[in-house]
Amino acid sequence: MNNYTKYQNMSLKIFFSKKRQSFAILIIGIILTVAAAIYTKNDLEKQLKHEFALICNEIKTKITTRLHTHALLLRSGSSFFAATDTVSRKEWNKFIGSSKLNKNLPGIQGVGFSVIIKKEQLQQHIQQIRKEGFTEYTVRSTGNNEIYTSIIYLEPFDDRNQRAFGYDMYSEPIRRKAMEQACDYDIAALSGKVLLVQETDKDLQAGTLMYVPVYRNGLPTNTIEERRSAIIGWVYSPYRMIDLMQGILGRWDLNDNNTIHLQIYDNDSISPNSLLFDSRSTDAIVHTDKSVEILTIPIVFNGKKWTLQFSKSKGQIAYFQNKVFIVLFSGFIISLLLFSLLLSLLNTRFRAQQLKESEIKLIELNASKDKFFSIISHDLKSPFNSIVGLCELLVERIKNKNIEGIDLYGNLIIKSSNKAMDLLLNLMEWSRSQTGRIIFNPEYFDMVACINKITLLFDELAGQKSIAIKNILPHKAIVFADNAMISTVVRNLISNAVKFTVPGGEIIVSAMEKQNEIIFSVSDSGVGISKSSIEKLFRIDQSYSTTGTNKETGTGLGLILCKEFVEKNNGVIWVESEQGKGSIFYFTLPFNAEQQEKCIIENAVSSVTGNHDNSAISGLKILIAEDDETSEMLLDIEVKTFAKEILKVRTGVEAVEACRNNPDIDLILMDIKMPEMSGYEAARQIRQFNKDVVIIAQTAYGLSGDREKAIEAGCNDYIKKPINKDELHSLIRKYFK
DSSP, X not given: OOHHHHHHHXXXXXXXXXXXXXXXXXXXXXXXXXXXXXXHHHHHHHHHHHHHHHHHHHHHHHHHHHHHHHHHHHHHHHHHHHHHSOOOHHHHHHHHHHHOHHHHSTTOOOEEEEEEEEGGGHHHHHHHHHHTTOTTOOOBOSSOOSEEEEEEEEESOOHHHHTTTTBOGGXXXXXXXXXXXXXXXXXXXXXXXXXXXXOOSSSOOOEEEEEEEEEOTTSOOSSHHHHHHHEXXXXXXXXXXXXXXXXXXXXXXXXXXXXXXXXXXXXXXXSGGGEEEETTOOOOOSOOOTTEEEEEEEEEETTEEEEEEEEEEGGGHHHHHHHHHHHHHHHHHHHHHHHHHHHHHHHHHHHHTOHHHHHHHHHHHTHXXXXXXXXXXXXXXXXXXXXXXXXXXXXXXXXXXXXXXXXXXXXHHHHHHHHHHHHHHHHHHHHHHHTTOOOOOEEEEEHHHHHHHHHHHTHHHHHHTTOEEEEEOOSOOEEEEEHHHHHHHHHHHHHHHHHHBOTTOEEEEEEEEETTEEEEEEEEOBOOOXXXXXXXXXXXXXXXXXXXXXXXXXXXXXXXXXXXXXHHTXXXXXXXXXXXXXXXXXXXXXXXXXXXXXXXHHHHHHHHHOOOOOOOOOOEEEEEEOSOHHHHHHHHHHHGGGEEEEEEESSHHHHHHHHHHOTTOOEEEEESSOSSSOHHHHHHHHHTTOSSSEEEEEXXXXXTTHHHHHHHHTOSEEEESSOOHHHHHHHHHHHHO
């Protein structure tokens, strides 16, 4: 074979190799597209909920602002009376006319004045008003009272408002209560739900009234007794609720963005009797349809409470879900275009014989995707092949009743499963980081407690190689960082140290405070790293992976993830190593001395006041909410030592029902992803009627932000799958010691 033929064959091999990589990139692009569509759908649902809450709060703000504006108007009317003691009907008409109610405060029924009349002055008062031209005027009241009131001014003085002329509001209990509150506390007071005397048989509406007291000029009003002695009447406004809400909100319900059902209730009662306003004029009070989203917001005005209940059909999300399909479709198109572009590039490069230069550019462009594909095709496949093969051997041995070696096979399966799980966790975190989907949630937490917790996870693995793990750490080290990200960093560094330390060696985890940062280090007495290899450790475009002292394999992805996460938390990471003598990996995090001191004090107080017996726990009634049969069985085994009774359910709906029927449940192990209702929603509903039961969320995802979601939903704590027995037992002791 001549040199030309050899060169041509080599070129063909490179070409077809790159072509296979192009197909791999297409597959990865499709996978990432599906993931992007899922995340887009979730983001849109969150956005819709956020927009719904914003609209509801905007409506609340409008109503609150208008009520305070009405109070200012009534207060100015009260001041008008107080300034002169006598205000004529003409002066009142001119005063209200200058306010331009229809323009400035649309929806208000009117502004009036109700005067107090003693029993012995009643007839004289009636004659006085009749002399003003109102020959049929009288005071309309109920019963024989010592004190009467009468509406003598009410502008605009139209046909509807004339129906209230002479009405004694003080003789009606609901109105009287608001009038007394206004008098006693010198406030603008809202009444409860009433039927206004202005109402006719047509367009009947619920009503309410606002009162501001008018005191006699010159008299003291410092105490309740003084104010009761000085009161001469009230400036007030009656409101027909539909008119008032239309004046405040306009036709907001016609807007596509505001297809929201608003109901306003008097006080806390959600019932037809307390309904003040219904934007859709329906009698539907209780929403039982799960597709309806409900938000309840209170308004408190000078001690008077209104309850605003907003409801919106979740079916409206379907419109936005179309955008998810647009993202999905666009992603497929882009992936195909990228695939076509890469094929075109390869063909052009092959024809032009410029393989080397184009290959370098392609590697630079697709370093991340090549790394991802390599890990999926080889490193992830390998442990699963081992697990499948070992399981087949194990089943065959058990079937033949030959138990020799099954403990070895079982340990090998556990080892391969842990390796696959570690790799999957790193892949998930890395892919989320690359797509910008990872949630950065910094908080103050104790790094020492975090390290001690993670170190426990490696006790068994290190024990298999007779490796001692020593923690040389301060009592506390409070840092401000993302707990999940930093836990991933520590887990990877300790895992690598165990992997590359010779049997019988030693690993030291330490921390040292320096100015405004803490330097953490993980050192091992392992095989060490050459200087040329150190430069490749944290680079995605450089492939570096080596086997451990017991032939353990790695991908190099863990350290790349560590670098991204440490830098995300305003730290730096580096390594010092010498071949044959071991390695020390360092990383820094910002340190807050003031927060450190505060936590130490709180811990000291807690140790004095909260010294509980940590003896063995038993007699708990435990509910396992888990839809996976295997996971349910494992949990049952792990908690039996603590339980007197174990209940099991498979859905979130069943979990809520079980808690209603068993109020004495002590502990719930709540799977987050279940059919019919998620664990988050189940926890929220349980918290509505049971505040004391301990709920521990469990999820197979184990991603940043999951713990915060669990706590927000009402869970006490959170544990990720596969569940570590020691970690689960530690959590149970934490809440039941």
